[in-house]
Amino acid sequence: MGEQSELVRELRTDSGLGQDRAHSARMYDYYLGGKSNYIVDRQAAEELVTLFPAIAVAARANRAYMHRAGRFLARQGVRQFVDVGIGMPAMPNLHEVVQSLVPDATVVYVDNDPIVLVYADELGNGTPEGAIRCVEADVRQPNELLAAVERTGCIDFDQPVALSLHALLDFIPDELHPHQIVGQLLGWLAPNSYLSLTHCTGDFSPDAWRAVVDAYGHRGVPVRARTKDEVRRFFHELDLVDPGLTVAHRWRPAPESGPMVPDKRVALYAAVARESTAL
Ligand SMILES: C[S@@+](CC[C@H](N)C(=O)[O-])C[C@H]1O[C@@H](n2cnc3c(N)ncnc32)[C@H](O)[C@@H]1O
Numbered sequence: 308m309g310e311q312s313e314l315v316r317e318l319r320t321d322s323g324l325g326q327d328r329a330h331s332a333r334m335y336d337y338y339l340g341g342k343s344n345y346i347v348d349r350q351a352a353e354e355l356v357t358l359f360p361a362i363a364v365a366a367r368a369n370r371a372y373m374h375r376a377g378r379f380l381a382r383q384g385v386r387q388f389v390d391v392g393i394g395m396p397a398m399p400n401l402h403e404v405v406q407s408l409v410p411d412a413t414v415v416y417v418d419n420d421p422i423v424l425v426y427a428d429e430l431g432n433g434t435p436e437g438a439i440r441c442v443e444a445d446v447r448q449p450n451e452l453l454a455a456v457e458r459t460g461c462i463d464f465d466q467p468v469a470l471s472l473h474a475l476l477d478f479i480p481d482e483l484h485p486h487q488i489v490g491q492l493l494g495w496l497a498p499n500s501y502l503s504l505t506h507c508t509g510d511f512s513p514d515a516w517r518a519v520v521d522a523y524g525h526r527g528v529p530v531r532a533r534t535k536d537e538v539r540r541f542f543h544e545l546d547l548v549d550p551g552l553t554v555a556h557r558w559r560p561a562p563e564s565g566p567m568v569p570d571k572r573v574a575l576y577a578a579v580a581r582e583s584t585a586l
Pocket of ligand 1: 445
């Protein structure tokens with residue numbers, strides 16, 4: 308048994324880490340067909356499939372968007388990436404996408420879940436010219452999070468950074484002021500930095516999404532589906548890159564994206580925007 312598997316086994320015996328209840332990262336891994344999930348995650352995920360049968364379609368669309376956005380940002384010349392809420396590793400991960408185009412790119416992955424960070428060991432070292440780091444921090448404390456990122460020594464906040472918040476703010480309820488959190492994160496970024504964000508929505512199937520949100524809540528995972536206007540507010544004062552805020556599979560689809568599915572099956576808004584004002 309490898310070092311990581313040993314560690315995961317040890318973690319499983321520690322009830323303080325929450326392996327006895329479903330976790331968003333491991334449920335998402337299950338929707339993607341991954342193996343980094345426990346029975347409690349699979350049971351919760353299956354319940355959600357009955358409420359919103361396309362949930363795996365949405366998860367795959369989210370991941371495919373992340374790949375396209377990563378390639379787009381690398382082609383814009385961005386060399387520094389901060390990905391908050393990384394989830395379980397699933398090839399290709401962000402650093403594999405961007406370092407294939409920009410070998411000296413640095414990627415700092417951030418998550419607040421210690422088990423996700425154990426699995427993040429699988430991410431390896433990336434290219435010899437670039438760097439990857441993993442940091443344990445919580446987006447609910449944005450300044451502390453980016454201070455921890457800065458301490459890695461891999462990110463120079465005087466230079467442009469691409470900040471990814473993919474399928475993350477869905478887990479931040481309104482009372483924790485997610486729009487303010489994003490504003491505080493953006494306050495760290497130099498001009499010509501980018502924000503890439505995805506967020507689930509009930510706009511196309513309100514009843515199904517009410518049921519999904521309730522089911523997550525009953526499992527102890529608070530989720531908030533947001534309207535297009537609520538998601539657009541995350542990009543306040545940023546310049547949205549063409550095609551703007553759209554359903555994830557419609558954001559610059561690539562030949563490998565395959566046929567379009569109905570928006571209601573993807574149920575996820577996505578956009579990339581540029582920070583253009585001097586701070
Ligand atoms: C659904 S997964 C998204 C994974 C990946 N970003 C993607 O889009 O493929 C959500 C991730 O956010 C992390 N997360 C949830 N709440 C967080 C918080 N308050 N601070 C940091 N990470 C958080 C979870 O642990 C999980 O890894």
